[in-house]
Amino acid sequence: xxxxxxxxxxxxxxxxxxxxxxxxxxxxxxxxxxxxxxxxxxxxxxxxxxxxxxxxxxxxxxxxxxxxxxxxxxxxxxxxxxxxxxxxxxxxxxxxxxxxxxxxxxxxxxxxxxxxxxxxxxxxxxxxxxxxxxxxxxxxxxxxxxxxxxxxxxxxxxxxxxxxxxxxxxxxxxxxxxxxxxxxxxxxxxxxxxxxxxxxxxxxxxxxxxxxxxxxxxxxxxxxxxxxxxxxxxxxxxxxxxxxxxxxxxxxxxxxxxxxxxxxxxxxxxxxxxxxxxxxxxx
Amino acid sequence: xxxxxxxxxxxxxxxxxxxxxxxxxxxxxxxxxxxxxxxxxxxxxxxxxxxxxxxxxxxxxxxxxxxxxxxxxxxxxxxxxxxxxxxxxxxxxxxxxxxxxxxxxxxxxxxxxxxxxxxxxxxxxxxxxxxxxxxxxxxxxxxxxxxxxxxxxxxxxxxxxxxxxxxxxxxxxxxxxxxxxxxxxxxxxxxxxxxxxxxxxxxxxxxxxxxxxxxxxxxxxxxxxxxxxxxxxxxxxxxxxxxxxxxxxxxxxxxxxxxxxxxxxxxxxxxxxxxxxxxxxxx
Numbered sequence: 001x002x003x004x005x006x007x008x009x010x011x012x013x014x015x016x017x018x019x020x021x022x023x024x025x026x027x028x029x030x031x032x033x034x035x036x037x038x039x040x041x042x043x044x045x046x047x048x049x050x051x052x053x054x055x056x057x058x059x060x061x062x063x064x065x066x067x068x069x070x071x072x073x074x075x076x077x078x079x080x081x082x083x084x085x086x087x088x089x090x091x092x093x094x095x096x097x098x099x100x101x102x103x104x105x106x107x108x109x110x111x112x113x114x115x116x117x118x119x120x121x122x123x124x125x126x127x128x129x130x131x132x133x134x135x136x137x138x139x140x141x142x143x144x145x146x147x148x149x150x151x152x153x154x155x156x157x158x159x160x161x162x163x164x165x166x167x168x169x170x171x172x173x174x175x176x177x178x179x180x181x182x183x184x185x186x187x188x189x190x191x192x193x194x195x196x197x198x199x200x201x202x203x204x205x206x207x208x209x210x211x212x213x214x215x216x217x218x219x220x221x222x223x224x225x226x227x228x229x230x231x232x233x234x235x236x237x238x239x240x241x242x243x244x245x246x247x248x249x250x251x252x253x254x255x256x257x258x259x260x261x262x263x264x265x266x267x268x269x270x271x272x273x274x275x276x277x278x279x280x281x282x283x
Numbered sequence: 284x285x286x287x288x289x290x291x292x293x294x295x296x297x298x299x300x301x302x303x304x305x306x307x308x309x310x311x312x313x314x315x316x317x318x319x320x321x322x323x324x325x326x327x328x329x330x331x332x333x334x335x336x337x338x339x340x341x342x343x344x345x346x347x348x349x350x351x352x353x354x355x356x357x358x359x360x361x362x363x364x365x366x367x368x369x370x371x372x373x374x375x376x377x378x379x380x381x382x383x384x385x386x387x388x389x390x391x392x393x394x395x396x397x398x399x400x401x402x403x404x405x406x407x408x409x410x411x412x413x414x415x416x417x418x419x420x421x422x423x424x425x426x427x428x429x430x431x432x433x434x435x436x437x438x439x440x441x442x443x444x445x446x447x448x449x450x451x452x453x454x455x456x457x458x459x460x461x462x463x464x465x466x467x468x469x470x471x472x473x474x475x476x477x478x479x480x481x482x483x484x485x486x487x488x489x490x491x492x493x494x495x496x497x498x499x500x501x502x503x504x505x506x507x508x509x510x511x512x513x514x515x516x517x518x519x520x521x522x523x524x525x526x527x528x529x530x531x532x533x534x535x536x537x538x539x540x541x542x543x544x545x546x547x548x549x550x551x552x553x554x555x556x557x558x559x560x561x562x563x564x565x566x
Contacts (some may be wrong), residue, residue, distance in 0.1 A: 106414070122410070123407055123408075123410030123411045123413075123414055123416075124406055124407040124410055125406075125410065126409075126410035126413055126414065127405070127406030127407055127408065127409035127410030127411070127412075127413070128406045128410070129410075130406075130409055130410070130413065130450065130454050130455075131389070131406055131409065131450050133406075156473055157473050157474065157475040159476070165461055167413065167414050171413050171458070171461075172413075174457075174469070175454070178448055178454075178469060178471070181471075181473040183468065183469070183470050183471070183473075183474040183475070183476075183480070184468065184469050185466065185467065185468040185469075186457070186461060186466070186467050186468075187466050188461070188464070188466070190439055190440050190464040190466075191440065191466040192440040192466070193442070193466075196483070197466070200479070
């Protein structure tokens with residue numbers, strides 16, 4: 001029977017740590033501040049933003065959301081970001097995605113000062129990550145790595161398979177796993193022989209958005225399964241991994257819900273603290 | 284019997300293309316210029332720099348080498364780079380590696396304006412590469428991809444194994460192979476089961492510097508073998524792949540010498556042209 005990797009428990013632990021970090025900064029009259037840019041009124045984004053706001057409040061991070069109309073012009077949005085870059089009261093900036101179609105997401109992300117890049121999506125920070133600088137990391141990637149840390153899952157020399165190649169999860173995660181000396185394979189929608197790969201994998205991280213893509217017959221005994229997928233089917237939230245079926249065969253597994261998801265907002269808060277510390281202590 | 288991937292032939296073809304590019308730029312009074320920074324007098328670097336200088340001259344790229352004493356202070360070197368960043372006559376800057384121990388290689392590479400980054404080692408450019416912008420690419424990575432192009436080697440859905448995880452070859456190459464829809468595995472010195480991986484690979488690119496690491500019994504019939512390794516043993520230059528033994532079993536293979544090596548300087552010249560075009564036409 002697999003160890004269930006408890007996202008809620010680890011998230012609470014991480015939030016406590018962040019709260020301590022913030023307290024220590026406050027003692028030095030430093031007040032970590034996150035500025036979120038929201039464009040339009042996407043209902044899913046609203047829910048996520050409320051979760052962020054609540055956790056920020058709980059851990060003592062100052063959070064302000066700037067809401068812009070869905071038809072805002074790109075130049076205006078970039079101008080706003082530049083003002084936030086120059087604002088010494090703001091330590092971290094994030095743009096809530098997805099953005100409306102008419103906006104160039106890449107240009108907008110690149111407008112953020114890399115030093116204030118809460119999401120870690122700026123190409124400079126992603127390049128740094130590949131070069132071994134691990135202080136600015138996308139929140140989901142930090143969450144996945146936190147599970148390995150917290151549950152003492154050794155990665156050295158292990159075969160790690162990442163399914164999904166986004167710049168938000170799959171690709172930056174590959175750099176972190178390599179850094180930990182895993183042998184890393186990145187699979188995706190064009191991969192022809194997924195089951196051959198999963199059967200050889202000591203560790204599988206899936207982020208494709210395909211409910212129960214990874215089945216019990218595809219994994220090897222004792223595999224570690226980290227499920228980033230969130231698939232809503234008939235009102236139920238399902239992961240990319242067939243959790244119930246894999247539970248007896250895996251050595252460790254994240255449930256969905258209750259696995260990676262809950263950790264992600266706490267990871268974002270941890271990033272805000274790290275950015276604030278870097279800005280103040282230059283570390 | 285494998286197709287021998289002829290680096291000299293492809294290099295000559297690429298050099299001709301670059302010469303044409305330069306000619307067209309010259310007609311518009313644009314003179315692509317590469318500035319090489321050399322610190323100290325490393326004999327291996329001297330040889331390589333002479334090859335660069337000769338090819339630059341042949342294709343019409345203006346090249347100037349600035350030589351500094353081995354004990355130059357970091358601040359002075361960075362100051363020089365900043366002057367070159369601001370110099371409109373200079374389109375491309377490269378720092379010949381390795382640098383003397385007392386210099387912080389990362390800081391020096393980051394001092395180069397990413398727009399003039401001939402080697403493509405700046406973290407911003409490496410991050411862009413992972414995000415699918417393929418105009419600024421390390422020369423060896425461009426060389427490897429040029430073989431696939433020139434010999435019509437299809438990558439989609441193929442199992443590609445990269446042995447070696449440097450920021451110069453292995454890691455950025457992984458991003459290019461993913462972009463071409465290969466399933467990519469990155470192996471390295473901590474990988475435990477290399478032969479298991481090589482036996483499954485349709486394409487192997489090796490860059491580890493271990494003579495004849497990849498043997499005939501480790502590859503599958505019809506594998507494509509790209510050998511970036513350069514190992515000098517008893518006066519002989521050997522690749523990472525046991526060329527003679529693998530030749531009958533592979534479907535395509537690069538010799539060493541005469542494979543990836545000769546193509547690399549031509550790839551650098553191509554990069555100088557691309558940087559010049561980007562600076563002038565903003566593409």
